[in-house]
Amino acid sequence: MNKKLLSAPFLFWSALFIIIPLCMVFYYGLTDQTGAFTLENIKAIATPEHSKALWEAIKLSVISTVICFFLAYPLAMILTGMSTSKNSLIVLIFILPMWMNFLLRTMAWQTLLEKTGVINGILSALHLPALKIINTPSAIVLGMVYNFLPFMVLPIYNVLVKIDPNVVNAARDLGANSVQTFLKITLPLSVPGIISGITMVFVPALTTFVISKILGGSKVLLIGNVIEQEFTQTGNWHLGSGLSIVLMLFIIFNMVISAVTDKDGEANAL
Amino acid sequence: MKKLLALLLCGCLSIAALTGCGNSSSKENVVYVYNWGEYLDPETLELFEQETGIKVIYDEFETNEIMYPKVEAGSSAYDVICPSDYMVNKMIENDLLQEINYDHIPNAKANIGADYYRTARDFDPDNKYCIPYCWGTVGILYNKTMVDEPVTSWSILWDEKYAGEILMQDSVRDAFMVALMMKGYSCNTLDEKELREATDLLIAQKPLVQAYVIDQVRDKMIGGEAALGVIYSGEAIFTQRENPDLEYVIPEEGSNVWIDGWVIPKNAPNVENAEKFINFMCRDDIALMNFEYITYSTPNVAAQALIEDEEIRNSKIAFPDLSQYDNLEAFKYLGTEGDALYNKLWKEAMSN
Known part of the structure; x- marks a missing residue:
């Protein structure tokens, strides 16, 4: 009884802000302007402009996720090897930017990367060629990696610290060299963290519309931008919701994988 | 982003619900205004409240397309809205606006230039629904x-x-x-x-x-x-x-x-206050304050004459001679x- 009472605020919250909106998305996505049932809004993903936008989004978010992984894994290993006092400082430095608003950080990158921006100012003062990545897909990838990297580092770090050092020592005792130990022991044991990290980077990267708008100059149309436009500019909530449902399938697929591989919920225990 | 969107939707809903509640107690002396973001000098709202004793409940929108569904749904009843030309056109066609009684808004006829009413006829054929505010x-x-x-x-x-x-x-x-x-x-x-x-x-x-x-x-x-x-x-x-x-x-x-103008929706709960508000906004000194704050050209010729800076008063950018161009289209x-x-x-x- 007590437990139920305690969970009431949470249940109320999820009903109000998750379940009801989700139902609305499904309602709009599966109806047309007159309110009749239709699958047209879902099928709309097959039109050239929508599938191209989806493909661009998948491409950029996969690239960003891969880059995040290769940056985050070594960092997480270094953190694990450190004494607690040292690594908590580094973790803090890592999390610190996250206290600032996401939009603000992305806009800061715009100021840095612009043609007449800070980085190019320094480069031209040093007589170096200018950096021309603003308003290109590279700038979008940079923005994604920068914004989502902590979401990759933390889950991986969480599983790595929980690996029993004795397991690693045993492997070394039995004659495995450091590469073998890593490939046969550390890496397999950290899979739940990796999957969780991938989900936490891939999903927001796939759906972003802000980063492509601010750093991509709207020159690269991602599926997130299409959906945003349907809601705010075109006013076609039905199509916007339909495309959202398609996107949701990707996300659910991703979450199922992470749920299957991380049964104990270890990686998510931040 | 899914959650963000959902949150946004819910936010809209709850705002709609809240304003809906507010409207039911229309005994209060209020006017619900729905305007573009940063589209008037906030000081003019204070002056209006001081002079008339009517409390302004002020909401802002970012695009016409965000504004429209809220008004169409009818759950949030506003008294005064400031849409753009083609959106006024759409709202007239979908029967969302009520005719404006110019007798209650004397400043609109007196201060707004005839040129602008003529241009407004592109989207409001008899100038029945919309009083130009910015152009x-x-x-x-x-x-x-x-x-x-x-x-x-x-x-x-x-x-x-x-x-x-x-x-x-x-x-x-x-x-x-x-x-x-x-x-x-x-x-x-x-x-x-x-x-x-x-x-x-x-x-x-x-x-x-x-x-x-x-x-x-x-x-x-x-x-x-x-x-x-x-x-x-x-x-x-x-x-x-x-x-x-x-x-x-x-x-x-x-x-x-383009012209953005004041309209009164069909379901406005406080029409009288809406008329007072529009009349106030059409007053020359108030229109001048707004022009100086937002720098968008005012169709208020009385206010144009009050602009002190000669360069701006005669600026071809702020006030191009509409009769000079025959290829401007709304x-x-x-x-x-x-x-x-x-x-x-x-x-x-x-x-x-």
């Missing part, structure tokens, strides 16, 4: 230090010499207007062949464009980030104040002239299918 043109803002030839035509936005130096508007109608006008077509055309041509032009232009932006044209042009940008005349005055190298032109092929509502066609072609251009 302007769309043109090219260019940096004199980066462009050495005279800018006269939209075609300069397709000149490869300026690749990477061009800022386009990230909005369907404005972007298509540029391409259509350059070809000599109407910016309200529904002719598929003409629209096809415009789409191909926009696709051809894309590699030359630095970025598609809306409000940021202003900051980027001030900062010297680009040489040419498509911009609203109201922003042009502000940018010139900040960077004197900038110049604004209305291209010779013609352009869009946007009309294109209907659901027309809108859908434009949006489809825009997405095609942008995904290319």
Whole structure:
């Protein structure tokens, strides 16, 4: 009884802000302007402009996720090897930017990367060629990696610290060299963290519309931008919701994988 | 983003629900105003409250398209709204507006110039529903230090010499207007062949464009980030104040002239207060305060005469002589299918 009472605020919250909106998305996505049932809004993903936008989004978010992984894994290993006092400082430095608003950080990158921006100012003062990545897909990838990297580092770090050092020592005792130990022991044991990290980077990267708008100059149309436009500019909530449902399938697929591989919920225990 | 969207939707809902509750107790002396963001001097609201004792409940919207569904749903009843031309057109067609009683708004007839009422007839045929509040043109803002030839035509936005130096508007109608006008077509055309041509032009232009932006044209042009940008005349005055190298032109092929105006929706709970509010906004001194705050041209000729700075009073940018141009066209509502066609072609251009 007590437990139920305690969970009431949470249940109320999820009903109000998750379940009801989700139902609305499904309602709009599966109806047309007159309110009749239709699958047209879902099928709309097959039109050239929508599938191209989806493909661009998948491409950029996969690239960003891969880059995040290769940056985050070594960092997480270094953190694990450190004494607690040292690594908590580094973790803090890592999390610190996250206290600032996401939009603000992305806009800061715009100021840095612009043609007449800070980085190019320094480069031209040093007589170096200018950096021309603003308003290109590279700038979008940079923005994604920068914004989502902590979401990759933390889950991986969480599983790595929980690996029993004795397991690693045993492997070394039995004659495995450091590469073998890593490939046969550390890496397999950290899979739940990796999957969780991938989900936490891939999903927001796939759906972003802000980063492509601010750093991509709207020159690269991602599926997130299409959906945003349907809601705010075109006013076609039905199509916007339909495309959202398609996107949701990707996300659910991703979450199922992470749920299957991380049964104990270890990686998510931040 | 799914959650964000959902949150947003819920936010809208709850706002709608809350304002709905507020409206039921209409015994209170209030007026519900729904206006563009940063579109009047906040001080004028205080003055209005002091003078009339009517409390202003003020909400802001970012685009006409965000405003429309809220008003259409009817759950949030506003007394005064300030939509743009084509949206006024759409609201009239969908029977969302009530006729304005000019007898209760004497300042509207006395102070607003006849020219502007004439232009407004493009979207409000008998001037029955909308009282012009702000107006302007769309043109090219260019940096004199980066462009050495005279800018006269939209075609300069397709000149490869300026690749990477061009800022386009990230909005369907404005972007298509540029391409259509350059070809000599109407910016309200529904002719598929003409629209096809415009789409191909926009696709051809894309590699030359630095970025598609809306409000940021202003900051980027001030900062010297680009040489040419498509911009609203109201922003042009502000940018010139900040960077004197900038110049604004209305291209010779013609352009869009737009008007945002006050309307009273059908379901307004406090019509009388709405009339008082509009009348107050049409007063010359108040219109002047607003003009000086937002720098968008005012159709209030009485206020125009009060502008102290002679340069601005006679500015061709702020107050171009409308009779001089015969190729300025206001946007009309294109209907659901027309809108859908434009949006489809825009997405095609942008995904290319």
